[in-house]
Amino acid sequence: MSTYDYIVVGSGSGGAPVARRLLDAGADVVVVEAGRSTFGVPDIEDPASWFGLQSGAWDWGHQYQPTPRVLDRDISIPRGKGLGGSSATNAMMWYRGVPADYDRWDATAPGWGWDDCLPAFQACETWHGAASPTRGATGPMHITPPDPNHPLTQAMLDGGRDMGLPVNADPNGPEPLGVALANFNIAPDGKRWTSAQGYLEPVMDRLTVLTQTTATEVLFTGDRATGLRVFRNGTEQILTARKGVVLSAGALETPRILMLSGIGPEAELARHRLKCRVLAQGVGDNLQDHPLVRALNFRANRPLGPMKGNGGGTLTIWKSDDALAQADLLAFPVQGRSGVPALWDAYDLDGDVFAIGLGVMRSFSKGYVRLTGTAPDAPLEVQPNLLADPRDLKALMSGVEFLQDMVATQGFAPLFKDYAAPDTKVSGKDTETFVRRACSTFFHCVGTARMGADDDAPVTPRLAVRGTTGLWVADASVIPEIPACHTHAPVTMIGERAAQFILETI
Ligand SMILES: Cc1cc2nc3c(=O)[nH]c(=O)nc-3n(C[C@H](O)[C@H](O)[C@H](O)COP(=O)(O)OP(=O)(O)OC[C@H]3O[C@@H](n4cnc5c(N)ncnc54)[C@H](O)[C@@H]3O)c2cc1C
Numbered sequence: 001m002s003t004y005d006y007i008v009v010g011s012g013s014g015g016a017p018v019a020r021r022l023l024d025a026g027a028d029v030v031v032v033e034a035g036r037s038t039f040g041v042p043d044i045e046d047p048a049s050w051f052g053l054q055s056g057a058w059d060w061g062h063q064y065q066p067t068p069r070v071l072d073r074d075i076s077i078p079r080g081k082g083l084g085g086s087s088a089t090n091a092m093m094w095y096r097g098v099p100a101d102y103d104r105w106d107a108t109a110p111g112w113g114w115d116d117c118l119p120a121f122q123a124c125e126t127w128h129g130a131a132s133p134t135r136g137a138t139g140p141m142h143i144t145p146p147d148p149n150h151p152l153t154q155a156m157l158d159g160g161r162d163m164g165l166p167v168n169a170d171p172n173g174p175e176p177l178g179v180a181l182a183n184f185n186i187a188p189d190g191k192r193w194t195s196a197q198g199y200l201e202p203v204m205d206r207l208t209v210l211t212q213t214t215a216t217e218v219l220f221t222g223d224r225a226t227g228l229r230v231f232r233n234g235t236e237q238i239l240t241a242r243k244g245v246v247l248s249a250g251a252l253e254t255p256r257i258l259m260l261s262g263i264g265p266e267a268e269l270a271r272h273r274l275k276c277r278v279l280a281q282g283v284g285d286n287l288q289d290h291p292l293v294r295a296l297n298f299r300a301n302r303p304l305g306p307m308k309g310n311g312g313g314t315l316t317i318w319k320s321d322d323a324l325a326q327a328d329l330l331a332f333p334v335q336g337r338s339g340v341p342a343l344w345d346a347y348d349l350d351g352d353v354f355a356i357g358l359g360v361m362r363s364f365s366k367g368y369v370r371l372t373g374t375a376p377d378a379p380l381e382v383q384p385n386l387l388a389d390p391r392d393l394k395a396l397m398s399g400v401e402f403l404q405d406m407v408a409t410q411g412f413a414p415l416f417k418d419y420a421a422p423d424t425k426v427s428g429k430d431t432e433t434f435v436r437r438a439c440s441t442f443f444h445c446v447g448t449a450r451m452g453a454d455d456d457a458p459v460t461p462r463l464a465v466r467g468t469t470g471l472w473v474a475d476a477s478v479i480p481e482i483p484a485c486h487t488h489a490p491v492t493m494i495g496e497r498a499a500q501f502i503l504e505t506i
Contacts, residue, residue, distance in 0.1 A: 006243055009032050010033065011209065015031065016492075019246075021503075030209070035057075039201060044194070050090065050092065051091075053078075054089065058082050061076075069385075073437075091310050097483040098176060098326065100325070101114075108480050108481075128143065129145045134172070140199045144183070155412045158410070165177070216260060226241055241470070251477045252380055258280070258458070262274055263277055265281045279467075281456055282456050285450075288481070292442040293439060295334055295355040295358070296403050297339060297349055297421040298355070298356075298418070299417040315331075331356050331357065333354065333355070336355065339355070346437065358399045363392050365387060369383075386441075444487040446487055447480065451480060457480070458473075
C-alpha cells in the first residue's frame, strides 16, 4: 500500500510527535525516514557514547563553511540520521527555555507565546524529578535529573555559588538563572530515551515506518500536496497522501526538500534550474545556531573517576552583562578533556583534565543554507556566520573570563590544579583569539523555513507552507528566533502543536 492520510518526512524531535498525535487521532500515517532503526543499538542507548555518534552511519555529515572569524576552520554540523533523528545522537540535555524566548516568537508568529506553548511542553514529558506544576507527568519523553555523585558536578554547583549565582532547583522552571543539575532525555534505567522510543515504538503495530527511505520531492495536484517522491531500495517510488504531507527533516534537509519541490527563493531555484512552484524568499535564510566555545580545559589535581550519564551533569546560566534583561550564557561540564582539533594542536591536554563548554544562548549571528546541486545527496552549503555579530563574540569573551575565575574559587579547590586550554589566565586580545580558535557549534541549527505572520515567512504561524495546501513543516526550521536554550525540547513541543494545527485544519 502506498496511499496514506498523512506522510511525515523524518522521525526526529519534530516528526515523531506529529506522526504519533495524527495516528492517535485516527489517521493512517506513514513515516519516511532516511536512516536506519535505532532501537536497541548499544551506542545509541549508552549516554556516554553520544559524542562518537557524530561521524559515521548515524549522521548526515554536514559541514559549516569556514570563515576568517573562526580562523578558517572546518566545523562539522552533525544531524542525526536514523529513527529518532538527532534525539538519537544528541547530548540529551532537556531544557525548554524561558517565557521571554517564546514571547519573542509570538511577536512575529502570533500564537507562540509561552502560555500557548506550555501545555504542549507539558504534554511531551514525564518528569522524574521533584513534582512541579509547570512540568509534565504523563508524556512520552522520560526526563530525568542526573546522578549528582561526580566531583565535577559538585564543583560546578559550589563554584557557581562562589561566583554569586543562585542554586536553582529546576532549570526548566520559569527562571533558569543560576547553577543547577541539568535535565536529560535519559530513562530511569540510565539509557538514552529517543523521540522514536517515546512516540513511535509503542504504536509500531499501527504505524507504517519506512526506514532507509529518502524523500526527494513533494508532489502536488494544483496547490495541494498529494504525494512524495522517495528513493527506497535503490529505486524511485511515489507515496500518495489523502490529507497532506508534513516535512520534519530538520533545519538543513527540510529547506533542501522544499527547494527540490520548487518552493524557495527565485534566484536559488533558477541557479539550479528548478521550476518555481511557490516563490518563498525565506527558504534557506535565517539560519541560526548557538556558538559554542569547545572548550575551556583544566588540569585536575586527582583522577576524575568513572564518567556519569552523558559526561556532563549541570547547567550554569548567567548574564555576560548585568544590564541584560535575560541570561545569555550557558556553561556545562565535561568529565574529561574536550576540544576542537585546533585545541589539540595548540595545547597539551594529556593527563587528568576536565573541561567546561561555553555557549552564547542569546546569539544574534545569522546565516543560510543553499543547494550545491539537485541530487538528493549533494553537499549543502551551510554558512552560519558564527561570531559575525559582535555581541556574540563579546558575550563569549566575558564567559571565558568568568569561567577562568570560577575554577579558581574555593568550590573548585577539591579538583582544580591548573589551566590547560587556555594554559594561562587570559584577557583582552588573548581571550578573543581563544574564542575564535575554539568556537564551534552547540548543534542547534534552526530557522531556515521560519514561521511568521508576514508574507516573507515561508511558513505560517500554524505551520502551513505559505502558497500551498496540505503541506506543513514541523521541525527546527520553523523557529523564527533561536531560543536561549537547547533545541530538542522546543522542537518536540513544535511537533506536538503541529499535529493540533493540522487536525484543526482538516
Ligand atoms: C550531536 C548533537 C548534539 C545535540 N545536543 C543537544 C542536546 O543535548 N539538547 C538539545 O536540546 N538539543 C541538542 N541537539 C539539537 C537537537 O537534537 C535538534 O535541534 C533537534 O533534534 C532537531 O529536531 P528536528 O526534528 O528538527 O530534526 P531531527 O531530529 O534531526 O530529525 C530529522 C529527521 O529527518 C530525517 N531526514 C532528513 N532528510 C530526510 C529525507 N530527505 N528523507 C527522509 N528522512 C529525512 C533525518 O534522518 C532525521 O531522522 C543536538 C544535536 C546534535 C546533532
